[in-house]
Amino acid sequence: MPATxxxxxxxxxxxxxxxxxIVLGGGPGGIGAAVGAARNGAKTVLLERYGFLGGMATAGHVxxxxxxxxxxxPLDTGVFQDWCKRIEALGGMKLPHRQFCPETAKxxxxxxxxxxxxxxxxxxMFDRPLLNGAKVDSVLMLGKSGLTAHRAKVFIDTSGDADxxxxxxxxxxxxxxxxxAAQPMTTNFxxxxxxxxxxxDRKILQEKYEQAKAEGRIVCPRENVLYFHTxxxxxxxxxxxxxVGCKGTDTLQFSRAEIEGRRQVAQFITFLRSEISGFENARLHSMGSQIGVRETRRVKGRAYLTRKDYERGSKFPDGICRVTYPIDIHNPTGTGTEMVxxxxxxxxxIPYGCLVPQGCENLLVGGRPISVDHAVHSSMRVMPPACTVGQACGTAAALCAQRGLSPAELDGREVKRLMIAQGVNLVEGGPEASAAAPYRNDRSAAVLSA
Ligand SMILES: Cc1cc2nc3c(=O)[nH]c(=O)nc-3n(C[C@H](O)[C@H](O)[C@H](O)COP(=O)(O)OP(=O)(O)OC[C@H]3O[C@@H](n4cnc5c(N)ncnc54)[C@H](O)[C@@H]3O)c2cc1C
Structure with a gap:
């Protein structure tokens, strides 16, 4: 224990x-939540530690x-689609693979x-909640003028880390x-x-990468060089x-991870410039303002989705988000990526109950840290569904604030109906029978890994 x-x-x-x-955190989940709440008539405040929105999409350079x-x-035809259309209108999107300009995304x-x-x-920056029994009365935030308090009827935690x-x-x-052990962090560049x-071609690049690793010119546990056009x-x-081995919720480890991530970036630049054709005159264009954090906490909610639900393709009458993106687990302790x-x-x-945490009466959790297991998290964490999950939180929070209900008292089917009415690609009713085909465990698809 350190001194105190x-x-x-x-x-x-x-x-x-x-x-x-009040929405804490302006990443994809927080953008969905804030817009979802405001469009449904709630007086909504979005609190963000950086000077721009986007979370991992911008600060993390994902x-x-x-x-x-x-x-x-596309399934995420609500706020996420509106965000994309606006990026496109500002000239910052390249179709059909949906690369985007992070500055335009801000x-x-x-x-x-x-x-x-x-x-x-x-x-x-979030400091702490002030509690009134099992409710959050207000959140304390630390800014340039010191601590300030922000009070609301309903709070949405879209900090990515369930802070x-x-x-x-x-x-x-x-x-x-x-x-x-949580999925590893990555400094994108x-x-x-x-x-x-x-x-x-990727086979030659792979051989050179393995050789550079074997001879110590690259020290990185990742199994391949994952790159995308922009x-x-x-x-x-x-x-x-x-x-690997650093927690995104631990002050010292998070800082250490930044330094290790940039050490690896420098090695990759040297390797690519000196050993890979096409990169001889390449220069560093940009890096994330922060290292990308894939996974930290996941709240325990009123519903909980597991790998079995993923494998069965579980559907729910209050399913507020549909997901087809695979299980995509970067080995938390070393080499390898599991894709299913x-x-x-x-x-x-994802049923509404996954957004309603146990232990607090006026809180919803959106974006990636919802009530699912490690495997389902690796699938739903990607930005389009993270934004739709946020939108469901915002929609629910607005209804709760209007009616004086707690999120646990609200019928998730109503949230779903409202989201459908507001353009989200969900299937009315349910549950439906899952397709009978067996699921596929395909490691070769790692090229699309996030
Ligand atoms: C390296 C990496 C690669 C990825 N690749 C892809 C990909 O290619 N495509 C894809 O679709 N997805 C990808 N993902 C997944 C995706 O980026 C995230 O899961 C997604 O952004 C989660 O959204 P979120 O809103 O829940 O959290 P975040 O994007 O993390 O947003 C959280 C927001 O809350 C703010 N915040 C956090 N803590 C506090 C605090 N204490 N006080 C105030 N504000 C706070 C943050 O600044 C941020 O704006 C990748 C993720 C990583 C890390």
């Missing part, structure tokens, strides 16, 4: 907001949007939030069963000035560093 200090008690803290709904489609059609996210009537407060839920005393899981046509012809995006695909044509659904 005591902070002065009874400090008077100004209340900056009295809202219907790209592209992973596909979450059924029958060739502009577009802010525009759609403001147009929906969301009040955004930037540069505030608010954890501090409010909600039970949660961390990482995989057994050892609690782009190289510009690449002669794309001269890049060797919105610009001469720019390549890399999602290939891998930092659903049978063609099938999907699974």
């Amino acid at each position: 200090v005591t902070r002065p008690a009874q400090e008077q803290i100004p209340v900056l907001h009295e809202a219907d709904v 790209n592209p949007w992973m596909p979450n489609h059924h029958d060739g059609k 502009l577009a996210a802010e525009q759609i939030c403001l147009e929906a009537g969301v009040e955004i407060l930037y540069h505030v 608010l839920a954890a501090r409010a005393g909600c039970p949660f899981e961390f990482g995989r069963e057994g050892d609690g 782009d190289l510009a000035n690449v002669e794309v046509k001269r890049i060797p 919105v610009e012809e001469d720019r390549i995006h890399f999602n290939t560093t891998r930092v 695909h659903l049978p063609k044509g099938d999907w699974y659904e």
Whole structure:
């Protein structure tokens, strides 16, 4: 245990907001939540630690949007689609593979939030909730002018890490069963000035990568070099560093991970420039403002989805999000990536109860840290469904604030109906029988890994 200090008690803290709904964290989940709440009539405030929105899509430099489609059609046709259309209108999207410009994604996210009537407060870091029995009365945020308080009827935790839920005393899981190890972190980076046509095929790149690792020129546990084309012809995006053994919720480990991620980036640049054709004159274009965090806490909610539900393609009458993206687990302790695909044509659904945490009466959790196991998390965490899950939270929170209900008292089927009415590609009714085809365990599909 480190030494401790005591902070002065009874400090008077100004209340900056009295809202219907407060959303903590402006990533894909938080954008969906804030717009979803505001469009349904709630006075909504979005609190974000950075000076822009987007979360992993912008601060984490994650790209592209992973596909979450059924029958060739996108499933995330609500707020997520609006965000994409705005990025496209601003010239920041490349179809059909949906690479996007992160800077344009910041502009577009802010525009759609403001147009929906969301009040955004930037540069505030969550400190703690003030509780009133089993309810959150307000959240304390730390900004340039010190601590401020923000009060609401309903709170939505879209911090990615369930920071608010954890501090409010909600039970949660961390990482995989057994050892609690979470998926690794990755510092994403782009190289510009690449002669794309001269890049060797992936087999040759793989051989050179393995040789560089064997001879110590690269020290990285990842099994291959994962790269994507970007919105610009001469720019390549890399999602290939891998930092294991660090928790994104531990101050010291999170900081160490940043340094290790950038150490790996520097090695990759040297390797690519000196050993791989097409990269001889490449230069570092950009990196994430922070290392990408795939997994930390997952709250325990009123419903809980497991790998078995994924395999069965479980459907629910209150399924508020449909997902076809595979199980995609980057080995938490080293090399290898597990990909498990659903049978063609099938999907699974996330029931509303996965967004309603145990242990707090006026809180919803959206984005990636919802009540699912390690395997299902690896599938639903990608940005399109994370945004739709957020939208479901926002929709539910607005209904709760209007009616004076707690999220647990609300009928999730109503949330689903409202989302359908607002354009989300969900199937009315349910549950339906799952397709009978066996599921596929396909490691060779790792090229689409997130
Ligand atoms: C390396 C990596 C590669 C990935 N690749 C892909 C991919 O190719 N395609 C894809 O679709 N998905 C990919 N994903 C998954 C996806 O990016 C995330 O799962 C998704 O962004 C989760 O959305 P979220 O809103 O739940 O969380 P986040 O995107 O993490 O957003 C959380 C937001 O909350 C804010 N916040 C956090 N804590 C606090 C606090 N204490 N106080 C105030 N604000 C706070 C953050 O600044 C951020 O804006 C990848 C993820 C990683 C890490």
